[in-house]
Amino acid sequence: MAGLTTEQRVRRAAIKLFAAKGFHGTGIRDLAQAAGLSSASLYHYMGTKEELLAELMRESLDRLLTTATTAVSGVDSPVERLGRLVVLHVLTHAAQPNETRVVDHEVRALSASARREVVRLRDDYERLWADAIADGIRAGEFTSPEPSLARLALLEMCNGVARWYSPRGPLGLDELATNYAQMAMRLVGGPEQALPSFEYCRDLVSKTWNRRR
Amino acid sequence: MAGLTTEQRVRRAAIKLFAAKGFHGTGIRDLAQAAGLSSASLYHYMGTKEELLAELMRESLDRLLTTATTAVSGVDSPVERLGRLVVLHVLTHAAQPNETRVVDHEVRALSASARREVVRLRDDYERLWADAIADGIRAGEFTSPEPSLARLALLEMCNGVARWYSPRGPLGLDELATNYAQMAMRLVGGPEQALPSFEYCRDLVSKTWNRRR
Amino acid sequence: MAGLTTEQRVRRAAIKLFAAKGFHGTGIRDLAQAAGLSSASLYHYMGTKEELLAELMRESLDRLLTTATTAVSGVDSPVERLGRLVVLHVLTHAAQPNETRVVDHEVRALSASARREVVRLRDDYERLWADAIADGIRAGEFTSPEPSLARLALLEMCNGVARWYSPRGPLGLDELATNYAQMAMRLVGGPEQALPSFEYCRDLVSKTWNRRR
Amino acid sequence: MAGLTTEQRVRRAAIKLFAAKGFHGTGIRDLAQAAGLSSASLYHYMGTKEELLAELMRESLDRLLTTATTAVSGVDSPVERLGRLVVLHVLTHAAQPNETRVVDHEVRALSASARREVVRLRDDYERLWADAIADGIRAGEFTSPEPSLARLALLEMCNGVARWYSPRGPLGLDELATNYAQMAMRLVGGPEQALPSFEYCRDLVSKTWNRRR
DNA sequence: CATGAATGAGCGTTCATTCAT
DNA sequence: TATGAATGAACGCTCATTCAT
Structure with missing residues (x-):
């Protein structure tokens, strides 16, 4: 400490x-x-206990959104974009499981106005995923009968990491992220050998979370 | 009422x-x-508020476990088994989202002894998934580098349904379940056209949940 | 039962x-x-819980008062009267410790009006003791500088029996009562060899308490 | 206040x-x-209401035990010892009737472990009385057929003081204590003219109870 | 900065009592 | 007779929060 x-x-x-x-x-x-x-x-x-919660949630989501936006902006390939999103999301959830769990579980504890802000951030973030998936389908690289379903399935499956991943377990972060990227690609019918750079994503995540508030 | x-x-x-x-x-x-x-x-x-919670959770898990056990027992094909598990899980989470959310979120609120029981039931249930995946890999029908990861990813992705599915939304239960079964098959590298009978699963779920305690 | x-x-x-x-x-x-x-x-x-308590207390005191009145009425000798009062009191407290404890401890739980009745019964009962002591002093058989003090001391010392006497202990009721009578006589400076008939008192107590309400 | x-x-x-x-x-x-x-x-x-009770009882008993131990330690004569114990006990019960009543009536409200402590203190205290009586008998100064009975009778008779004594009544503390000492001596067949120093005991009690916790 | 003291509101739970059946 | 169902009030205790020092 x-x-x-x-x-x-x-x-x-x-x-x-x-x-x-x-x-x-x-x-x-x-x-x-x-x-x-x-x-x-x-x-x-x-401030109050509830304001503290709201701040923490806004900040966590802010970081996630910023990192993800940085990672996908200017990238044309939807395959690369989705891959990066998955790896970033998984790494973040594995490395910051507490922040992540709070964000995922405690929205209901927020006041209406704070909830609105948080939901908006979350929506912005999910749009990045939706766009990557939609673009991939349009480009003929993904085949998903219900793109929204795919997005939701992907997000939930990646969120789960925060609930069980332990750095003291058998899997390293790289294996974890790579496997998830592969599963994600399969899920949307994309080319599973085309995986994003783990190092790039890891550095991005690490930079975001080491930056002191 | x-x-x-x-x-x-x-x-x-x-x-x-x-x-x-x-x-x-x-x-x-x-x-x-x-x-x-x-x-x-x-x-x-x-009894106490906490005992009420424990009862509700045990009962929900009991139903899920019973239904799933019924659905897969005597079925040889791992593909069929996994398919049925996915469809049952998704239908249950779509039809009984409240029970499901409680089971998934409130384990931490249980006393140590009640938690043990609930975790045991959950473990029994997850074993059905693990077995189907392992058998599928052994039979050469699935290709998952990390079967445990696949199991966790599948379960979390299906759990998510309880958080967002609405019967008043655009998707019917059959489309929902079928899509999830397809995504699951893709995720484990299985044959995605081989989907389980929706009607069979729907009847099973409905029978389980209409039975009064 | x-x-x-x-x-x-x-x-x-x-x-x-x-x-x-x-x-x-x-x-x-x-x-x-x-x-x-x-x-x-x-x-x-x-009736109410409190009415039940009041009834029980009134009845217990009634029995005690009736028995004692019977035992001393028509008896001239103050020594004999005080002896009988002590033996009756001790026997009652040893044989009916629960009734006695309630009477002695729960007066404060009574409503004002019920308390008044109970206190009046108690006062009537204590008067028998006061009279025996006063008469004994007048007759030159007792020597107590403060008769009221003697009465209070005697009553409290005899009440105590209900708190510790056990029929499974080493002392029989006769030894218990006889010893207390002796101690009482000493306390008021009376002739300690003049003890009342244990059998008479025992029968009186037993008759009183076996009578069904 | x-x-x-x-x-x-x-x-x-x-x-x-x-x-x-x-x-x-x-x-x-x-x-x-x-x-x-x-x-x-x-x-x-x-702490809890029950812990408060336990503290109060322990403290009261502690004071009583300490005072009594001080008063009798080093005193050879059993007559003097018993006399002091009676006077101290009576003065304490007259001056601190509330503490005393709580100690005497509420043992049953304690938890098992607190009750054990309190009973042990009480036992230690009663041992001082038992020793004085036993030594007096051995020395031929008391004649009690049943020393335990005498001890119990004495203690109960002195406890009673807390239930009725009022400083606004006709008796001063000195008369009260002296009379009780005399009655006690008579009860055990001791020499009733040999009474302990009232002033010594009064000062001891007053010192104990004026000391702030 | 830091906290002991304070509190209104509320917690989960039990109270003695009533009443329809 | 007997009781399951019901409740307003109160139980002992903890809550999040404020404020003077």
Whole structure:
């Protein structure tokens, strides 16, 4: 925990606890204890508990969206674009499972207005996937009878990684990502040997998440 | 709500609310109101809130496991088995999204002992998938470099259905299930034209879920 | 429990539980279970919980007062009267410890009006002791500088029996009663060899408590 | 109430209410009101209601045991020892009737483990009495056919003081204590003119109870 | 910055009691 | 007689939040 500001410690504690026990299952006192503060002091570093959640979610989605936009912009090949999206998504979910779980599970805990923002970010992100799939079909590289279904299936299957992947397990990040990219390509009927550069994606993810808020 | 016993009304209310707001986000008074009772009366029909959750989860998983076991037992072809599992899973998640969401999201809210039971049921269920995939690979019908990854990817992708499918949307249950079966076959490199009987699976699911507890 | 009416079972259960856990520590459901009834059925045999307590206390005190009045009326000797009071009191407290404990501990749980009745009965009972002591002093058989103090000391010391006496312990009822009578005589400076008839008192107590309500 | 910390106010309120209405008859809201706090604030100054009770009882018994041990240690004469024990006990029960009533009445409300501690303290205390009586008999100064009975009778008779003594009544503490010492001596057949120093005992009690926790 | 103190509101649960059957 | 069903009120306790210091 050395080198972290108190605010960062609060946010880390929140992410960890919200991921592990849920937003409603995490008390303000749990948070305070995990951050090494009194519960009163917590309020120097956050608004309400719900505002903290909203911030964390917006930030996580922001990073994901930014990274993905960077990765696919200017890339013509839909195959390459979809491949990059899958690998980025999987790497992010494997490397930041707590952030990811919070984003995926706690939308319902947000107030209406915060939820709207988050949903909009999520929609923007999913559009990148939808576009890659649609372009791939148009270009004759993918064959999906129901492109929306494919998108949803792909996203859910990749989200799942956050729920079970462990760096102490048998699979390295590269194998994990490559396998998922292959499964994704198969799922949309694309060329499965055409996989994106793992190193490129890994560096992109790492750059995004090491950048301090 | 006609024709339901009070206990059933309580359980339905619990499933709906736990699915919508989470276990910790649902108060006993919410539950009572949704069931049309006072909060004191609730306790004629349940033990503690947590015991109610545990019962609901066990029952849902029990049904899923029973249905799936029925569907695959005695079937030799791994392709047919996996196909049926996918269709059953998708139909169940589309038709009973609340039960399913609770099962998938609220394991962490269970006490240690209840969690053990639920995890065991889930493990039994996943074994059916693992066996079908492993047998398919052995028989040369599937080609998956990492069978466990394939199983996890398939399950997560099918779970997702409960989060977004709406019977009022453009897709019917048959299209939904058939598409998922096709995507699943592609994902494991199997023969995608060999799809299981939708009617058979639909009847099985319907029989399981119409049976009153 | 054979041969008891349901009402008697209820009263016995109440006495036992009120003695063991206190009036406020005993729930209506405890009572029902101990009496072998549903809590609703209980109300066929009692008024409110508090009325039940009041009845039990009045009845116990009534018996004690009646027995004691019988034992001392027409007896001239204050020594004999005080001796009988001590033996009766001790025997009652040893044989009916639950009734006694309730009477001694739960006055505060009564409503004002019920408390008044109970206190009046108690006062009548204590008057018998006060008279015996005063007469003994007047007759030169007792020497107590503060007769009220002696009365209170005697009563409390005898009440204590209900808190610890066990028929399975080393002391029989006769030794117990005789010893207490001796200690009492000493305490008021009376002739300690002049002890009342144990058999007479035992029979009186036994007659009083075997009489069904 | 001036000069008291909030914690002390809470404890005083608890002692007063537990004594007056019993542990189970006292609600957390009663406690809060008597202490001048909200029921939530109460929990800054105590653990659970039951832990508060246990603390209060342990502390009261601790003081009693300490005072009594001080008073009798190094004293050879059993007559003097028993006399001091009686006077200390009576003074304590007259001066701190609430503490005393709680200790004497609410043992049953304790959890098993707290009860064990309290009973052990009580046993240690009663041993001082048992030793004084046994030594007195051995020395030929007391004549008690059943020493245990004498001990129990003495203790109960002295406990009673807390139930009725009022400083606004006709008796001063000195008369009260002296009379009880005399009655006690008579009860065990000891020399009743040999009474312990009232002033010594009064100062000891007062020192013990004025010491702030 | 940091926190002890404080609280209104609410938590899950149990209370004593009633009543239709 | 007997009870399942029902409930308003209260239980002991924790919640997220504020604020004076």
